[in-house]
Amino acid sequence: MAIAAAPRKPRAEALQLELQNSDIGTLDFLALTGCELQITIGKRNSSLGKLAPPSQRLLLDLEFLRHAPACIAHLESKADQQELVSLLEQSQILKQQQLARQIHNATLAGPEWHQFWKPQKIPVGYPSDTTSDQVLQALDAITAMADNWLRGDYVADSQMFETHLNTLRSGDGGVILSATQTGHEFFSRWNTTLGEYTQQHACSPESRRTILETVIAKYFAGSVQQWLAPIMSRAENIQQASNQLENLLSQASSAEYNRWREQRDDYIQAMKSLTVAHVKTLKRVINPC
Template sequence: MAAPRRSWAFSEPPGKRQAGTRACRSAGCCATGILLIAGAALLGGCGAGGAQEDYREYLTRLARTLSVAAVTPADPSVPALPPPRALHLDLPPGKLDALDFLAISGCAVQVTIGKRNSSLGRMARPSQRLLLDLEYLRLAPQCIAYQRRQGEQALAATLQEAWDLKRSQLPSQIFNATLGGEEYRAFWRAPLDEGDYPADTGSALLTTLEQLNAQAERWLQGDYTADNLEVELLLGQIANGDGGALLRALARQGAALAAADHILAARSERGPLCSATWRPPEVAILDNVVRRFFIGAIQPRAAALNRRYHQLLPPVTRLERLLDAALPPAYRAWRADRDELLADLVQSPRRHVQALQALQRPCAGELPAGPGH
């Protein structure tokens, strides 16, 4: 009796297609796709042991089915951010540090300069330095005009020079407080245990990233108003973000699927899975293994990771583009490594599907079944 023809193609899992499509469209992405055997319902789900157990189970059964040596996935590695010192941009203070505080009486900016020149101001975190500079940029023009009316031309010139300097330093100050600061470093820090990531992610972080981006864009366009508490709260929420979790999860998935591809390649080296006249029993077993342990367990998570990638990266890269001229060389190098790795990792499921299809292709016709059918 001839075995039924099997084919593998891309599709969303039943029950997730509509929601997944909405999520992808809202992020402007094109999902990698879900491998589905035509006419077969998905079996199983994410294993109780999480992603690691799903990968281990699939690799073990795949190697056993194809009678090749088991392959242990490589230890996943992701590019770590350079040390804080390499990312911090040192900015000259200008002449305000030496300015006589009492000479600016009658100006609201006097308080700002006093805070900036205090011992606490000199030791302030990058976000607080940014907020003080924004306050100066907002208040100084009125004081400059006042000093000129009072005939204090030298003082007005000093204040104007400081304003020009702070305006030119603003992209760098924003970088120090955001992409180069401790909150974004925490955002990119990989957790020790990914748990069921990305199941517990949502849109709140995306909104936070976009809100901070909107503030940065507004500041760069000359609107220097800022709500200090709001800015600090946004940064605190970003520190709890999942950039590092996404990188680590994609790297772990990539390593596991690369090991699976190695198993398929080892089997291919022995020749086609099917001959022109014969289909071995392992074809049906392989079909079941792929359906249960790849499609049913790994692919749903792969689709979720793909969606999260296309949701999370755009707001981050938008801020990077806004601050492009201020990015230090160390950050540029890390970003290039990050983007190259991510571009490769998100293709891992597609590469594995293609490897499965290549191995199965000789069995696509109506062939006599081998012994055991």
């Protein structure tokens, strides 16, 4: 029987949403003397700014939104700068409209999130010996930041934001997918095998049932369940924290991302269903009559 592999997340680059450019030209840039916004636009138009990763582009847009009102107010008093004022107001509105998509690009479509959910080898002792609350704290912190930004509070701790993203890079979302796939393979095969066994042995003698109960207690309850239970608990915590950010940005996310997210969550949920089915099958094996 073919076992469905864990759903692979699309490449981060493929999930980047296209944004409309609203950069100020060179001549307009020079007219911004006296505005803090001039420094922000200078950074965005520099060689490094044009090659900036999604997280830095987001931070520069937030910086623009913080400084734009004061600059607009400063220029409104100058009769010869009304065209520039209009341009800045248009840029401000555009960046506000695109902010959710920009946050999506920096987080859910960023390289850190991709690494976070990339299936990888299950470490020895996972999850108790290798997990940290820092991943969940980083997820909650990024969600809180994004929520504030979308509410119009454009203050951003750049260093802290990048630190939280880097924490996600070494997180265990991908380990959870690998562990879930291992569980899928185990339960799918054994549920089929045990189903065939119950058909071939309609009523087992008492001695055989006793042996089966001992094997189940030792290898399933005492081994498989003890390994799987904390993994599924960790998966639930990671899912809940991830879903909070994903729900916040769901309207801005691409159909491709939302499709992968649904497949990912369904795959993990199916693991729970397979576990329940396995317990029912074991009961039928022990008491087939």
